[in-house]
Amino acid sequence: xxxxPILTVQDLSAVFPDNNGGLRALQNVSFEICPxxxxxxxxxxGSGKTTLLRILAGLLxxxxxxxxxxxxxxxxxxMVFQQANLMPWRTAIQNIMLPLELDGMDHDAAKERxxxxxxxxxxxxxxxxxxxxxxxxxxxxxxxARALIHDPDLLLLDEPFxxxxxxxxxxxxTELSRIWQARQKxxxxxxxxxxxxxxxxxxxxxxxxxxxxxxxxxxxxxxxPREDEMRYTSHFGELAKKLKEAIG
Amino acid sequence: xxxxxxxxxxxxRWLGLISLLMGLFLWWLVSQTAxxxxxxxxxxxxxxxxxxxxxxxxxxxxxxxxxxxxxLCGLFAGAGLATVIGYxxxxxxxxxxxxxxxxxxxxxxxxxxxxxxxxIWFGPGMFSKILICAxxxxxxxxxxxxxxxxxxxxxxxxxxxxxxxxxxxxxxKLEIPAALPIFLSGLRIGATLSVIGAVVGELVGSDxxxxxxxxxxxxxxxxxxxxxxxxxxxxxxxxxxGIVAWIxxxxxxxxxxxxx
Ligand SMILES: Nc1ncnc2c1ncn2[C@@H]1O[C@H](COP(=O)(O)OP(=O)(O)O)[C@@H](O)[C@H]1O
Ligand SMILES: [Mg+2]
Numbered sequence: 001x002x003x004x005p006i007l008t009v010q011d012l013s014a015v016f017p018d019n020n021g022g023l024r025a026l027q028n029v030s031f032e033i034c035p036x037x038x039x040x041x042x043x044x045x046g047s048g049k050t051t052l053l054r055i056l057a058g059l060l061x062x063x064x065x066x067x068x069x070x071x072x073x074x075x076x077x078x079m080v081f082q083q084a085n086l087m088p089w090r091t092a093i094q095n096i097m098l099p100l101e102l103d104g105m106d107h108d109a110a111k112e113r114x115x116x117x118x119x120x121x122x123x124x125x126x127x128x129x130x131x132x133x134x135x136x137x138x139x140x141x142x143x144x145a146r147a148l149i150h151d152p153d154l155l156l157l158d159e160p161f162x163x164x165x166x167x168x169x170x171x172x173x174t175e176l177s178r179i180w181q182a183r184q185k186x187x188x189x190x191x192x193x194x195x196x197x198x199x200x201x202x203x204x205x206x207x208x209x210x211x212x213x214x215x216x217x218x219x220x221x222x223x224x225p226r227e228d229e230m231r232y233t234s235h236f237g238e239l240a241k242k243l244k245e246a247i248g
Numbered sequence: 249x250x251x252x253x254x255x256x257x258x259x260x261r262w263l264g265l266i267s268l269l270m271g272l273f274l275w276w277l278v279s280q281t282a283x284x285x286x287x288x289x290x291x292x293x294x295x296x297x298x299x300x301x302x303x304x305x306x307x308x309x310x311x312x313x314x315x316x317x318x319x320l321c322g323l324f325a326g327a328g329l330a331t332v333i334g335y336x337x338x339x340x341x342x343x344x345x346x347x348x349x350x351x352x353x354x355x356x357x358x359x360x361x362x363x364x365x366x367x368i369w370f371g372p373g374m375f376s377k378i379l380i381c382a383x384x385x386x387x388x389x390x391x392x393x394x395x396x397x398x399x400x401x402x403x404x405x406x407x408x409x410x411x412x413x414x415x416x417x418x419x420x421k422l423e424i425p426a427a428l429p430i431f432l433s434g435l436r437i438g439a440t441l442s443v444i445g446a447v448v449g450e451l452v453g454s455d456x457x458x459x460x461x462x463x464x465x466x467x468x469x470x471x472x473x474x475x476x477x478x479x480x481x482x483x484x485x486x487x488x489x490g491i492v493a494w495i496x497x498x499x500x501x502x503x504x505x506x507x508x
Contacts, residue, residue: 089502
């Protein structure tokens with residue numbers, strides 16, 4: 001890709017205060033992301049993946065280093081967490097409308113857009129269900145719809161399918177990749193599943209054990225749409241092996 | 249047998265009423281058989297006719313109104329102040345440290361014991377009752393506000409911040425709805441306590457109110473009047489409790505344990 005990067009991360013480090021000189025979560029992490037790229041961040045647990053996302057989302061100040069969003073302004077962020085994080089007192093559609101409410105959008109217009117997203121994530125008929133009545137997979141779809149509705153510049157996903165069972169998870173991969181192609185978003189997704197990253201990503205960044213540094217930046221050149229069968233190809237096997245070795 | 253149990257279960261709406269009627273009957277039975285003078289234990293009928301008299305001469309209406317007014321003022325003032333301070337305390341550990349000794353001390357002081365002091369300072373009028381009422385309501389509402397606001401899930405806070413929500417939006421769309429269940433149960437306790445606060449104040453010294461009626465009744469051996477005042481207080485407390493519980497059920501219908 002020749003387009004200017006939408007996001008440049010330079011020499012990012014994050015140190016959390018603790019009793020012996022600070023806990024280094026991230027160390028000198030640098031990378032660039034082009035518009036509409038789907039990036040997976042892979043790494044052992046505790047390698048600072050969540051910390052990285054929190055910095056990108058503006059929830060945490062880095063100890064040092066720079067995060068630069070192409071045109072200089074703060075990007076609009078859509079975020080999905082490991083748990084769906086829905087507001088239990090809001091119905092599915094009200095949860096999805098939250099970002100537009102915060103933008104001060106007119107209620108009817110917001111509802112109209114939320115309906116489209118309900119269709120996109122396949123939740124027709126559950127608009128007025130409360131979160132307690134949704135399955136894990138459905139709740140996570142609501143969360144994804146909520147992260148998309150305000151047309152964010154950057155979608156940040158932190159192990160969004162980690163709490164789902166294997167079957168639902170694989171169905172969500174297909175869904176997410178369809179949604180991503182329909183919406184043309186830049187995505188950074190944290191995962192600890194090699195398979196998941198190969199299924200979804202254009203590029204995989206592998207972080208080392210704490211403190212996290214970038215150990216491998218792998219381009220995934222498997223053609224899309226990616227089908228279930230791709231995991232039995234030798235190319236998939238080679239990529240998976242490289243990632244596995246990098247994670248160690 | 250199982251059928252009978254199921255029937256009782258099905259008709260449990262009536263069980264409360266039946267038990268009340270049985271209580272009344274028992275009271276009547278005791279007042280008839282125990283041969284007690286009526287200034288010790290008036291019969292239900294005596295209390296009822298005393299109620300009608302008090303209703304007719306306007307004294308019941310006036311004194312219930314006064315007590316209700318004190319309760320409502322005290323409840324609003326106490327709960328309002330407790331909500332604001334509770335929110336600030338929940339947000340600021342420093343403020344919590346500053347206020348903690350006073351809050352603990354205010355809990356250690358038995359309000360009943362300082363009620364006379366407040367009446368001496370602020371007179372026998374309604375203001376001292378409102379003050380006692382507000383003080384007694386303050387603490388449970390404060391504690392529940394703090395606990396409620398602190399119980400806001402941090403992940404939802406992250407969500408709001410990632411969406412660049414303003415402070416006001418976080419308060420309105422996250423903190424208030426999330427804290428509401430715990431806050432309202434504090435308010436429910438406060439509503440019941442507020443009745444106690446007002447009456448304690450009136451018993452200590454007043455010239456109006458249901459507590460005043462109780463004092464009058466006691467002084468004149470008009471025990472039926474004491475009963476009437478007590479029943480009015482029970483009704484006031486139940487109505488207040490019911491209003492808060494009703495608000496709870498309306499506002500918190502999303503809560504799982506309420507859907508049953
Ligand atoms: N707010 C925090 N305060 C102190 N230490 C933290 C905080 N957040 C994360 N850490 C530590 O930083 C390291 C990286 O955490 P995290 O980014 O959550 O890793 P990952 O998401 O890759 O599992 C962990 O050792 C974690 O304990
Ligand atoms: Mg994590």
